[in-house]
Amino acid sequence: MDDILSTPQSTDAGSADAGAAATAEDPSAALAAERLEELRRLQAEFVNFKHRTAREKEQLRTFVTGDLLQTLLPVFDDIDAARQAGDLADGPFASIANKLEEILVRQGLTRIGAVGEKFDPNVHEAVLQQPTSEVEPDQVSMVLRSGFRIGERVVRPAQVAVAVAE
Incomplete structure (x- = not known):
């Protein structure tokens, strides 16, 4: 010390x-x-x-x-x-x-959901699965009702049909 x-x-x-x-x-x-x-x-x-x-x-x-x-x-x-x-x-x-x-x-309103998009459960609502060869599997094959977003906020998800392999 x-x-x-x-x-x-x-x-x-x-x-x-x-x-x-x-x-x-x-x-x-x-x-x-x-x-x-x-x-x-x-x-x-x-x-x-x-x-x-x-x-x-x-x-x-x-x-x-x-x-x-x-x-x-x-x-x-x-x-x-x-x-x-x-x-x-x-x-x-x-x-x-x-x-x-x-x-x-x-x-700032933008549409969500177009045929051929990759299915994303955050912005798409899968209503049905559709066997088709027009688009790849797990992609949107038909848009039943458009979805919308403002900025990053999804106001309404798109109702879509999702392609599955034939």
Whole structure:
């Protein structure tokens, strides 16, 4: 124990003691250093707060947009059915349907489900299996109802038929 206490200090330890002694002698310098450290901490907290609120705002926007678009999906289904029946070839209703689809796409709505896609249970709902040679096994062979996503959030999975080997 005596060896440790009698060992001379290094220059770094001596300078640290000198800095502590200088701040002990000058209380205004110690107060300024303390306030500067508090200011840096507050600034870091504020930057983190700004980033967190921006992220939460974007998540809330996506969630609200998704809920609104989810209520419009039956209209989208009717538009698809009318197109497949040939009722939307021309006319004012075709123009309105196109404008509605453009607006929804600008809001981030994308279709899920196309023939030939690899079946993914996260975005597809397998309604039936269909033996076919038109596409590879475990791929979508027929889309029964389109699915939709906003960003990474799946609003409605696509109902599909999955190809199996003949």
